Amino acid sequence: MAEPDYEAFREEVRLFALVHCPPEIREVVASYRKLSRKIWAPWQRILHAHGWGAPSWPKQYGGTGWDARQRVIFDEVMAECDCPPQYHHGLRHLGPVIIEFGTEEQKQRFLPGILDGSDWWCQGYSEPGAGSDLASLRTAARLEGDHYVVDGQKTWTSHAHEADWMYTLVRTSKEEKKQQGISLLLIKLDSPGITIRPIRTIDGWHHVNEVFLDDVRVPVENRIGEEGKGWTYGKFLLERERLGGANIAPHRMALQRVRDLVQTELAGPAREEERGLLLHRLLEAEAELLGAAELGRESVQAVMDGEPLGLLPSVVKLSTSVTMQSISQVALDAVGPRLAARFRRVEGEGPNADPPGLEWVQNYMYARVRTIYGGSSEVQKNVIARQLFGN
Amino acid sequence: MPFAAAPLIAGETYETALRFGEEAAAELAPLAEPSAQATCLRAQWDRIAGLGWPGIAVPEAQGGAGGDIAELAALLCGAGRTGLALPLATACGVVPTLLAGHPLLPEAASGIARIAAILPGATQDPGEESLRRHSDGMLHGAAVGVEAPPAPTHVIAFVEGAEPALLLLRADAPGVETVASLRVDGRLAFDIRCRAAAPDAVLAEGEEALRRVEAARDLGALLACVEGVSAMGALVEQTIAYLNQRVQFGAPLATQQALRHRVADMYVEYENLRGITAAALRAATTEDALPWRPIAFAKLRLGIAGREVAESAIQCHGGMGMTEELPAIRLCKRLLMAEFEHGGRVFQARRLLAA
Numbered sequence A: 001m002a003e004p005d006y007e008a009f010r011e012e013v014r015l016f017a018l019v020h021c022p023p024e025i026r027e028v029v030a031s032y033r034k035l036s037r038k039i040w041a042p043w044q045r046i047l048h049a050h051g052w053g054a055p056s057w058p059k060q061y062g063g064t065g066w067d068a069r070q071r072v073i074f075d076e077v078m079a080e081c082d083c084p085p086q087y088h089h090g091l092r093h094l095g096p097v098i099i100e101f102g103t104e105e106q107k108q109r110f111l112p113g114i115l116d117g118s119d120w121w122c123q124g125y126s127e128p129g130a131g132s133d134l135a136s137l138r139t140a141a142r143l144e145g146d147h148y149v150v151d152g153q154k155t156w157t158s159h160a161h162e163a164d165w166m167y168t169l170v171r172t173s174k175e176e177k178k179q180q181g182i183s184l185l186l187i188k189l190d191s192p193g194i195t196i197r198p199i200r201t202i203d204g205w206h207h208v209n210e211v212f213l214d215d216v217r218v219p220v221e222n223r224i225g226e227e228g229k230g231w232t233y234g235k236f237l238l239e240r241e242r243l244g245g246a247n248i249a250p251h252r253m254a255l256q257r258v259r260d261l262v263q264t265e266l267a268g269p270a271r272e273e274e275r276g277l278l279l280h281r282l283l284e285a286e287a288e289l290l291g292a293a294e295l296g297r298e299s300v301q302a303v304m305d306g307e308p309l310g311l312l313p314s315v316v317k318l319s320t321s322v323t324m325q326s327i328s329q330v331a332l333d334a335v336g337p338r339l340a341a342r343f344r345r346v347e348g349e350g351p352n353a354d355p356p357g358l359e360w361v362q363n364y365m366y367a368r369v370r371t372i373y374g375g376s377s378e379v380q381k382n383v384i385a386r387q388l389f390g391n
Numbered sequence B: 001m002p003f004a005a006a007p008l009i010a011g012e013t014y015e016t017a018l019r020f021g022e023e024a025a026a027e028l029a030p031l032a033e034p035s036a037q038a039t040c041l042r043a044q045w046d047r048i049a050g051l052g053w054p055g056i057a058v059p060e061a062q063g064g065a066g067g068d069i070a071e072l073a074a075l076l077c078g079a080g081r082t083g084l085a086l087p088l089a090t091a092c093g094v095v096p097t098l099l100a101g102h103p104l105l106p107e108a109a110s111g112i113a114r115i116a117a118i119l120p121g122a123t124q125d126p127g128e129e130s131l132r133r134h135s136d137g138m139l140h141g142a143a144v145g146v147e148a149p150p151a152p153t154h155v156i157a158f159v160e161g162a163e164p165a166l167l168l169l170r171a172d173a174p175g176v177e178t179v180a181s182l183r184v185d186g187r188l189a190f191d192i193r194c195r196a197a198a199p200d201a202v203l204a205e206g207e208e209a210l211r212r213v214e215a216a217r218d219l220g221a222l223l224a225c226v227e228g229v230s231a232m233g234a235l236v237e238q239t240i241a242y243l244n245q246r247v248q249f250g251a252p253l254a255t256q257q258a259l260r261h262r263v264a265d266m267y268v269e270y271e272n273l274r275g276i277t278a279a280a281l282r283a284a285t286t287e288d289a290l291p292w293r294p295i296a297f298a299k300l301r302l303g304i305a306g307r308e309v310a311e312s313a314i315q316c317h318g319g320m321g322m323t324e325e326l327p328a329i330r331l332c333k334r335l336l337m338a339e340f341e342h343g344g345r346v347f348q349a350r351r352l353l354a355a
């Protein structure tokens, strides 16, 4: 494609976003409130109806056929127009695994619901005894005829309270190496024997849950790939999860919003110095994001070319997670004295923040998780070091 | 296999510069005396002049090789891995930009004219004035620590005033005094003081002078980032090599998680700087004018990342990190110095904040 074509494409995406993304959805995104299925799902339906449901999938499965540059432009415009980033668990995590390792029936059964946003997925990996050391997971599945019977507990399960399905790592046999004998099952969350309990987190929003599985019956055809090879699929998926950070566009939008916040919160000549200090910190964060944006671009290109990603996912996750924390720190420094003193837990739906601006305090708290979940910073550094040192 | 950094721009120019830089570093390493180092640098300059490097991006009609920014960057990329102690960004990028079509350009391209450039923001010692043109047209004032090739023959000086100007004068003109010193990174720098010195020529005045100065500085900053990426990549490699061979507590230090994590952090900084520099370089090679914003952001990053990585490398080397001779530590010093070249961190931040 030539340069003017990319510009035309940018305009096309912008026009679509402004016309078709409902204002009430954009308002939630713009005000940094927590996104839920109610916000994400209708938007996914709209995108899908337009043929843009899965920009990162191969065309034959509903992808758009865009090149890497178009992908990045799409992300940028979506962020600029305050459209929600697409919900990740189906599209970015499970979808590619099904496409790569699933059977024809599984593709036909599960991909359409991901594409049009009618099925909602969550990730059942972590357990009370298996966090960074995920392979020590103990939730067990034993085969009985054409069903697995699953017993155990998952925890930290984001979105389980609003999801239909959980893709789940379970132990199907005890082997010498703990990475062996693990399988990947797709479990319907309304199955008998499942109990979901909310976990209260420091930011006051409801993200995560405990999921108890008590003799839950799962049809064998809901297993992805071979029995005992789940670790391979799970890792394939985790790599894609870490790449979530490759889309830098929402981060840059967040940075712009915090910059605006600093300007308004610390307005006036009396606060010029404070303002200058915070704006300077944002500038350093912006420089980091620009570097990460280029790495994100390289990652998107590599995925599309089928090239190995190497250390990129770990590097991008490590650097963007810390940068986003720095940005959230600046926001906290701007509003903290006024708003951290009036923190409120949000229950259920509705506006998260009262008094207005409280989202920045919540966001600061929530941002701490960026260096913990999806492979903590320490775990990423172990991964990087192993590769760098060659052992 | 331990980590090996890939060059931003590979190819013949890169390889040549890398080989030259390795030889040059090996020559310099055993020399303890500043005067011996200066003599060695002078000989090395003559060799790069013979290779045509100062003219690599000068148009052929003016005696250069007619290369583009990518060619120039490839040179810096190779030399950067070795911490070459010659002012390539200044001599091959900044000075030709300032001279533009001036008749001295062919001599600069061949390396016969060795030019020090005094740009806005040049420093003075306390109590000294920056360079100014008096009403009689004579130059007064000082600039200290100006990076330049050995034994400068000419000085290009930016002077402020109602009508800013870019002036050219001979370094041996009456009223011009130059004193050499060695910078932290082993490069030559000069204190240049003028007392009623007469300029030879006016290179540009007013808006044009400002425009040229800005373009020259941005090119210098971009090239410093390219050098920085290379130096940083090599530094990560050398730190890993050191930790792999140094044994304490009965095992290589490379087995200690605290040190492994510090190296992982260095690598993340390196990758980030590589990303932002690659993006700035791409913008510089595809757009008509040099894009100042991406360059300013990259240079800001170089300042932050450079210090972080250099300090970590020194820490990982323990006592050896405090010594002068290790190639890794020379790269550290190169990175620490690069921050201040062609508009430092503070300069770039102020410029971005004001925009």
Ligand SMILES: Cc1cc2nc3c(=O)[nH]c(=O)nc-3n(C[C@H](O)[C@H](O)[C@H](O)COP(=O)(O)OP(=O)(O)OC[C@H]3O[C@@H](n4cnc5c(N)ncnc54)[C@H](O)[C@@H]3O)c2cc1C
Binding pocket: A122, A123, A124, A125, A126, A130, A131, A132, A133, A155, A156, A157, A158, A159, A201, A207, A208, A369, A372, A373, A374, A375, A376, A377, A378, A379, A382
């Ligand atoms: C808000 C939130 C949402 C989440 N969503 C999901 C989800 O949807 N699905 C899911 O499966 N999981 C989810 N998680 C779980 C998350 O992936 C884990 O919390 C994470 O993997 C860390 O495990 P842990 O909490 O057990 O910490 P631990 O593993 O106990 O780690 C504690 C500390 O020790 C460090 N550490 C651990 N091992 C090492 C080591 N070898 N070297 C050095 N340091 C080490 C860690 O980095 C951390 O700092 C979520 C977590 C949170 C908080």
